[in-house]
Amino acid sequence: MKLDPSLLAKLGSLPVKARVIVESALSGMHRARLRGSSVEFAEHKEYSPGDELRHIDWKALAKLDRYYVKQFEQESQLTVYLVLDASGSMRFAGAGLPKVEYGALALAALAYLVSQQQDKVGLYVFGPRPAPLHVPPRAKGTHLADLLAVLDAAIADPTTGDDSPADALDRIGELARRRRALVVLASDLFDPDDRTVTALRRLRAQRHDVVALHVVAPEERTLPYEGLTMFEGLEGDHKLLANPTAIRADYVARMDAFLARTADELAAGGVDYHLTPTDRPLDQTLLAVLTARGGPRERR
Numbered sequence: 001m002k003l004d005p006s007l008l009a010k011l012g013s014l015p016v017k018a019r020v021i022v023e024s025a026l027s028g029m030h031r032a033r034l035r036g037s038s039v040e041f042a043e044h045k046e047y048s049p050g051d052e053l054r055h056i057d058w059k060a061l062a063k064l065d066r067y068y069v070k071q072f073e074q075e076s077q078l079t080v081y082l083v084l085d086a087s088g089s090m091r092f093a094g095a096g097l098p099k100v101e102y103g104a105l106a107l108a109a110l111a112y113l114v115s116q117q118q119d120k121v122g123l124y125v126f127g128p129r130p131a132p133l134h135v136p137p138r139a140k141g142t143h144l145a146d147l148l149a150v151l152d153a154a155i156a157d158p159t160t161g162d163d164s165p166a167d168a169l170d171r172i173g174e175l176a177r178r179r180r181a182l183v184v185l186a187s188d189l190f191d192p193d194d195r196t197v198t199a200l201r202r203l204r205a206q207r208h209d210v211v212a213l214h215v216v217a218p219e220e221r222t223l224p225y226e227g228l229t230m231f232e233g234l235e236g237d238h239k240l241l242a243n244p245t246a247i248r249a250d251y252v253a254r255m256d257a258f259l260a261r262t263a264d265e266l267a268a269g270g271v272d273y274h275l276t277p278t279d280r281p282l283d284q285t286l287l288a289v290l291t292a293r294g295g296p297r298e299r300r
Contacts, residue, residue, distance in 0.1 A: 005097045005105070005282055014108050014148045021109035022116075024283035025290065044068040078119040079137050079179060081172050082107040084151065085187030085215075086127030088160040088235035092188075094219035094278070100127075102278040103186030103215045104151045109286050110184060111151075115144040122175075123147050126168040129159040137181075162235035166195035173203055184289075186213040186276075188220075189262055197262060201269030211272040211289060214262065218279050221255055223248045 044057060047067035055069040084107055090100035097105075107123070114121040121144075122137030133154060135147045165187045172183055183203055189196050189212070204210045219225075225244040232239050259275060266273040272292050276285055 005102055005278060005280070014105075014152045015112070015145065017105060018108040018112035018148065021105065021282045021286055022113050025109070025286040044070060077139065078114070078117070079176070079181040080110070080114045080119060080121045081137065081176060081181055081183045082111060082121065082123045082147075083165075083168055083172060083183065083185040083187075084123070084125045084127075084154060085165055085168075085185070086125050086154045086157065086160060087163050088127070088233075089162075089188055089190045090127065090215070091160060091234055092217055092220070094217040096217065096278045098155075099188055099215045099217055099278055101155050102276075102282070103213060104155050105282055106213055106215075106276070106285050107184065107186050108148055108151055109282065110289070111144060111147055113286075115139070121147065123150055124168055124172060124175075125150065125154045126163045126165070127160050128154055128157040129161055132163075132168060132171070136175075160235075164191050164193060164195060165189065166191060166193070166199035169196070169199035169203055173199075173206055173208075176208060177206075180207050180209070182209040182211070184211040184213065186215055188215050197265050197269075200266060200271050204270045209272070209293075210270075211274070211293075212266055213274050213276045213285070213289075214259070215276050215278060216259070218277055221252070221259075221277075223251050 044060065045051075045068065047056060047069050051069045057068045057070050060066070060068045084100070084103055086100050086104075090103065091098050093099070096102075111121050111123070118139055120137035120139045123133070123135040125133040133150050135143075135150050165185065169183075169185065172181075176183070185200065187196070200210055200212055223244050228241065228243055230239060230241050263273050263275065272289075274285070274288055274292070
């Protein structure tokens with residue numbers, strides 16, 4: 001089943017929508033999980049026959065003249081930070097859902113899935129005024145309802161600004177400094193200072209797992225308008241009267257270059273990048289994230 005985003009938006013409350021997206025994405029599979037970093041160093045032990053040679057600590061050998069092997073332990077619980085861009089540019093809708101609502105639905109589905117795994121999930125929403133909204137990661141039973149309520153409020157909040165995703169990502173880096181986490185950003189990545197790609201790569205360099213859902217409306221890629229048109233900025237008072245036919249070729253070339261550059265730079269930095277048009281069924285978006293992370297363990 002493919003979930004048309006516009007039809008899904010009319011389907012009950014956000015918790016219901018999140019459950020429907022997850023169940024649709026996972027239909028036909030025995031089991032799927034959202035995975036992050038799976039193992040962490042725990043301690044040293046003295047080498048004994050049968051230990052794996054690849055785990056010998058050669059630095060310890062050089063210092064102590066004794067063989068020690070590194071032992072690792074499975075992380076007992078995944079911590080996930082969901083980051084939603086609710087700034088002015090994300091309010092653009094075109095013929096489909098506003099980008100902020102599409103991104104919120106995708107993150108709601110991930111929150112539902114993580115909660116079902118009994119892992120910790122938190123939320124950070126930037127854009128609404130006067131300050132970002134933060135829900136710390138927790139795994140208790142009522143936490144999902146609280147988190148989805150904040151997402152719902154962010155979608156409906158008309159007080160938006162022009163906050164850069166980079167500042168929000170740097171804040172996540174501070175919040176998650178004690179433990180590796182999976183960070184999932186839903187954003188159009190529009191950033192006049194061009195700092196967002198660097199911030200995403202910095203999180204990855206700090207050993208977090210990082211996923212970027214690059215949310216784009218189809219109209220933003222093709223500029224399909226006809227006749228003299230007034231374009232109004234969503235993050236300021238900028239206006240431009242233009243003939244789309246006259247500027248379309250140059251606009252599309254610039255947009256394509258932006259998308260290609262962003263994808264290349266994030267891939268080079270180890271970030272899991274997904275171009276996410278708002279007319280794509282949401283279950284397919286969720287499935288793409290799971291598949292990229294080795295989610296489905298078995299298929300029928």
